[in-house]
Amino acid sequence: xxxDTKLNSIVEPPPLVADVNDANTTPxxxxxxxxxxxxxxxxxxxxxxxxxxxxxxxxxxRQVMTTPLHFYVASESLTNLWCNWNGYTVADQLTSLDDExxxxxxxxxxxxxxxxxxxxxxxxxxxxxxxxxxxxxxVSLSVDEIIPVVFCEDRxxxxxxxxxxxxxxxEFRLVTEERHLAWFMDSAIGHNVRIEDVSKTLAAMSLQGxxxxxxxxxxxxxxxxxxxxxxAHWFNVTGMPVYVSRSGNSGDLGYExxxxxxxxxAFWLRLLDKGKAxxxxxxxFALREIARIEAGIPRAGVDYLGAFSAVDPQSALTPFELxxxxxxxxxxxxxxxxxxxxxxxxxxxRYILATLAVDWSAPLTFAAIRDGSGxxxxxxxxxxxxxxxxxxxxxxxxxxxxxxxxxxxxxxxxREELSLRVISAAARILAGPAVLLPxxxxxxxxxxxxx
Amino acid sequence: MIHSDHQFDAIVIGAGHNGLIAAAxxxxxxKRVLLLEAATRLGGALTTAEVSPxxxxxxxxxxxxxxxxxxxxxxxxxxHGLRFAARQLQTIALDRDHNxxxxxxxxxxxDILRRHSAADADAFAAYLxxxxxxxxxxxxxxxxxxxxxxxxxxxxxLRRLVWRAQRLGxxxxxxxxxxxxxxxxxxxxDTFETPLIKGALALDALMGSGEGPYSAGTALTSIAxxxxxxxxxxxxxxxxxxxxxxxALAASAASYGVVIRAATxxxxxxxxxxxxxxxxxxxxxxYEAPFVLSSxxxxxxxxxxxxxxxxxxxLVKQLNEITDTGTTAKxxxxxxxxxTIQGLAPQEYGxxxxxxxxxxxxxxxxxxxxxxxxxxxxPMEVTMPxxxxxxxxxxxxxxxxxxxxxxxxxxxxxxEQGRDRLVDRAIETLSAYAPDLRQRxxxxxLMLPPDIENKFGLVNGGWYHGDMRLDQLxxxxxxxxxxxxxxxxxxxxxCGAGSHPGGGICGLPGEYAARLVLSEGARA
Numbered sequence: 020x021x022x023d024t025k026l027n028s029i030v031e032p033p034p035l036v037a038d039v040n041d042a043n044t045t046p047x048x049x050x051x052x053x054x055x056x057x058x059x060x061x062x063x064x065x066x067x068x069x070x071x072x073x074x075x076x077x078x079x080x081r082q083v084m085t086t087p088l089h090f091y092v093a094s095e096s097l098t099n100l101w102c103n104w105n106g107y108t109v110a111d112q113l114t115s116l117d118d119e120x121x122x123x124x125x126x127x128x129x130x131x132x133x134x135x136x137x138x139x140x141x142x143x144x145x146x147x148x149x150x151x152x153x154x155x156x157x158v159s160l161s162v163d164e165i166i167p168v169v170f171c172e173d174r175x176x177x178x179x180x181x182x183x184x185x186x187x188x189x190e191f192r193l194v195t196e197e198r199h200l201a202w203f204m205d206s207a208i209g210h211n212v213r214i215e216d217v218s219k220t221l222a223a224m225s226l227q228g229x230x231x232x233x234x235x236x237x238x239x240x241x242x243x244x245x246x247x248x249x250x251a252h253w254f255n256v257t258g259m260p261v262y263v264s265r266s267g268n269s270g271d272l273g274y275e276x277x278x279x280x281x282x283x284x285a286f287w288l289r290l291l292d293k294g295k296a297x298x299x300x301x302x303x304f305a306l307r308e309i310a311r312i313e314a315g316i317p318r319a320g321v322d323y324l325g326a327f328s329a330v331d332p333q334s335a336l337t338p339f340e341l342x343x344x345x346x347x348x349x350x351x352x353x354x355x356x357x358x359x360x361x362x363x364x365x366x367x368x369r370y371i372l373a374t375l376a377v378d379w380s381a382p383l384t385f386a387a388i389r390d391g392s393g394x395x396x397x398x399x400x401x402x403x404x405x406x407x408x409x410x411x412x413x414x415x416x417x418x419x420x421x422x423x424x425x426x427x428x429x430x431x432x433x434r435e436e437l438s439l440r441v442i443s444a445a446a447r448i449l450a451g452p453a454v455l456l457p458x459x460x461x462x463x464x465x466x467x468x469x470x
Numbered sequence: 471m472i473h474s475d476h477q478f479d480a481i482v483i484g485a486g487h488n489g490l491i492a493a494a495x496x497x498x499x500x501k502r503v504l505l506l507e508a509a510t511r512l513g514g515a516l517t518t519a520e521v522s523p524x525x526x527x528x529x530x531x532x533x534x535x536x537x538x539x540x541x542x543x544x545x546x547x548x549x550h551g552l553r554f555a556a557r558q559l560q561t562i563a564l565d566r567d568h569n570x571x572x573x574x575x576x577x578x579x580x581d582i583l584r585r586h587s588a589a590d591a592d593a594f595a596a597y598l599x600x601x602x603x604x605x606x607x608x609x610x611x612x613x614x615x616x617x618x619x620x621x622x623x624x625x626x627x628l629r630r631l632v633w634r635a636q637r638l639g640x641x642x643x644x645x646x647x648x649x650x651x652x653x654x655x656x657x658x659x660d661t662f663e664t665p666l667i668k669g670a671l672a673l674d675a676l677m678g679s680g681e682g683p684y685s686a687g688t689a690l691t692s693i694a695x696x697x698x699x700x701x702x703x704x705x706x707x708x709x710x711x712x713x714x715x716x717x718a719l720a721a722s723a724a725s726y727g728v729v730i731r732a733a734t735x736x737x738x739x740x741x742x743x744x745x746x747x748x749x750x751x752x753x754x755x756x757y758e759a760p761f762v763l764s765s766x767x768x769x770x771x772x773x774x775x776x777x778x779x780x781x782x783x784x785l786v787k788q789l790n791e792i793t794d795t796g797t798t799a800k801x802x803x804x805x806x807x808x809x810t811i812q813g814l815a816p817q818e819y820g821x822x823x824x825x826x827x828x829x830x831x832x833x834x835x836x837x838x839x840x841x842x843x844x845x846x847x848x849p850m851e852v853t854m855p856x857x858x859x860x861x862x863x864x865x866x867x868x869x870x871x872x873x874x875x876x877x878x879x880x881x882x883x884x885x886e887q888g889r890d891r892l893v894d895r896a897i898e899t900l901s902a903y904a905p906d907l908r909q910r911x912x913x914x915x916l917m918l919p920p921d922i923e924n925k926f927g928l929v930n931g932g933w934y935h936g937d938m939r940l941d942q943l944x945x946x947x948x949x950x951x952x953x954x955x956x957x958x959x960x961x962x963x964x965c966g967a968g969s970h971p972g973g974g975i976c977g978l979p980g981e982y983a984a985r986l987v988l989s990e991g992a993r994a
Contacts, residue, residue, distance in 0.1 A: 357782075359782075
């Protein structure tokens with residue numbers, strides 16, 4: 020008896036494993052399976068492969084992913100602290116936040132930022148599509164230049180923000196915190212443009228800190244010091260191509276490397292190795308968070324909700340309310356939401372996103388920002404700045420809270436062993452980011468000699 | 471002031487009835503108007519032509535349903551040659567057993583209905599009264615120009631709606647709330663027992679729509695239709711066919727100084743910094759005007775003529791999602807004499823005749839339609855205009871104009887083979903009532919949904935520039951941001967059937983858009 024006939028003798032449909040593709044069709048009444056257990060046993064012994072689930076992964080079915088650098092990052096970990104970033108398992112802290120922070124602000128910190136969402140945009144209408152998508156003016160964006168962008172829907176509410184790279188005449192890369200493919204495809208109606216999510220096929224790491232340029236130079240990126248802020252360049256290092264951009268969100272000198280996933284580990288190891296003398300340390304997600312809070316950069320999904328994520332449209336904000344005014348050009352070509360934003364500009368903002376300093380010399384946990392009359396806003400991201408010795412927060416505030424003379428404070432519970440104190444700490448609004456260092460813009464970037 | 475002949479106060483795209491009406495209203499207000507039509511003749515789907523030499527009939531639409539008297543008077547259509555062959559045509563549901571039901575009150579009519587069912591005769595008056603009260607509640611909402619969406623105006627408007635409903639009594643309000651989201655089939659099943667009256671009333675509600683008698687929301691669409699029709703107490707038959715109506719509109723527009731150009735296809739609408747400034751034709755001629763009104767399909771206007779790059783992405787998506795379902799075919803027949811329909815009084819041959827024996831037959835036809843087939847019993851609306859308008863045909867001869875409902879755009883096996891089968895089925899269906907019809911046919915022409923699309927520029931052969939479905943009515947017609955004729959492109963307005971209140975030869979989108987342009991122009 021052949022295997023096929025044996026199989027038929029065991030199972031009349033239904034299949035042992037439900038076919039996912041059947042989910043949409045009308046459910047059939049389950050036929051009574053006639054299972055011949057003895058024969059089944061015999062076959063499973065004969066060929067276990069028959070019972071293997073050999074379906075390929077349907078798109079997006081895998082919710083827990085690791086980056087191409089996962090094992091190399093893991094080998095740096097002394098804490099076993101991990102967290103979830105965009106579905107990827109990433110290190111939260113590797114050694115200790117203090118050490119990593121010291122490296123970031125005095126040497127350089129290396130981090131795996133592969134979980135960022137990366138889109139490749141190409142085709143004859145790529146530029147036209149982008150011009151209509153983002154609020155800014157792309158006229159002067161040349162090849163190998165980068166521009167921060169924000170994009171809105173019809174009501175002028177922010178859908179997301181990101182970093183736009185021009186890779187070629189009609190090839191672009193848009194790097195965002197959240198996924199936006201559905202909105203991009205909707206926006207593509209009437210455009211001859213190709214939009215691909217290349218997140219999985221492009222690894223990324225960031226090297227931030229005052230010595231980052233020196234480290235890269237040491238690692239063989241010759242001429243890196245002449246790269247201007249928000250530009251990028253192709254390098255060839257030990258035979259491997261790598262696209263390096265002078266960008267990042269630490270408020271300081273920093274670079275990001277965009278590289279083939281197969282080559283990524285080699286670069287990771289090389290930078291750690293060559294950077295040892297410069298105090299390079301691998302950093303985790305917690306470091307990235309405190310760095311961006313110090314630099315006053317809001318994160319999509321945390322500090323603001325995308326227009327399509329907010330259940331209540333009142334919770335979605337305009338670029339003006341988010342502090343992205345500089346990224347909006349109302350006088351250029353048409354983009355989605357332009358009319359709504361022209362109108363919004365004439366109205367007072369409903370909220371204002373600001374950086375808040377809370378003078379307390381130990382990390383605090385708080386959400387409500389209070390003024391004399393009650394809650395004046397909420398802190399969406401908080402962190403303790405080791406450099407300044409204060410708590411920082413990005414907060415969404417009512418306009419009244421930033422008026423002259425408004426006195427703000429936060430309440431927090433401070434626990435010491437079995438005693439608990441409820442403290443009230445004064446909060447003040449900072450005029451700009453807490454950390455914004457001039458080295459970001461210096462050309463040539465400082466090449467400090469090895470310590 | 472001297473104008474160059476390429477500069478106007480307003481340009482209207484498309485000379486269908488809505489475009490003609492919009493142009494005429496603007497002309498009447500003293501504006502210099504240019505009206506452009508891509509086809510060589512005016513009128514869109516409202517046109518009269520020969521089926522065969524000397525036999526003339528309305529090629530597409532054959533009855534004037536819902537044109538308000540106001541438009542007739544404002545544009546002096548009677549002076550410009552509009553003559554009614556018959557006003558307020560009776561509607562008759564054909565019965566296999568020759569007890570044809572006239573769908574109107576009146577002792578004689580109710581007596582015949584009583585022969586079918588005594589209960590239905592009683593229920594009929596109550597049904598008409600109920601539909602009237604529903605349409606009294608919803609009518610103003612469904613046919614007046616939409617209020618702007620400022621919350622203030624909107625809530626005042628809604629309060630008035632509730633107040634109107636309350637005035638009619640709690641019972642009306644309750645049954646309205648219960649029945650609105652339901653289907654016309656369920657509503658009729660609740661009311662009547664005779665299959666024929668149910669079938670006929672359902673077909674009346676569903677003509678031209680892509681939904682079945684049991685599709686949710688058809689109760690409301692039927693009330694919407696009723697309330698549009700009640701403006702003019704239609705349907706009416708026009709002398710010389712609906713081409714006569716188009717001629718009167720064109721004459722009226724011309725008398726107000728509107729410049730009409732047929733065979734002039736618009737290539738694009740010219741936009742600069744969010745403002746319209748004119749149009750460019752396929753022959754690269756440029757005409758300038760601060761206002762452009764388009765009676766073309768909203769999607770064609772916004773995506774093909776303006777272009778997605780001048781519009782917000784969300785709006786483009788909404789426009790892209792407008793559905794048009796072609797559901798009808800038109801069969802025009804030249805006859806060498808009047809076919810005999812047993813049981814039909816001589817004066818009733820000129821009426822609007824419905825062939826829909828039951829809800830079951832209608833639902834079967836809908837099922838066949840959904841699966842790309844042809845029903846065995848085809849629901850039909852039939853008129854013989856030559857009975858009341860003799861000059862259409864040589865003496866003693868006749869024409870029959872048949873609208874077949876539930877004919878799909880595409881059919882399994884292709885229309886090459888299906889064409890003859892459809893005609894055969896239609897004549898077979900009618901022969902059950904008029905046995906001598908087949909012998910009387912001299913010639914005929916059939917227009918399938920793809921033919922209707924080609925000839926009249928109606929997408930998929932759908933009548934309405936966007937199906938008149940619950941989700942494509944009122945503030946959703948054609949898209950939320952476009953519901954009040956104005957578009958995000960300043961100076962560009964929509965004035966076709968794709969805008970509120972919609973299709974069905976009511977002319978209201980044309981009138982309302984023109985009035986809006988005049989008031990905005992006055993403000994500017």
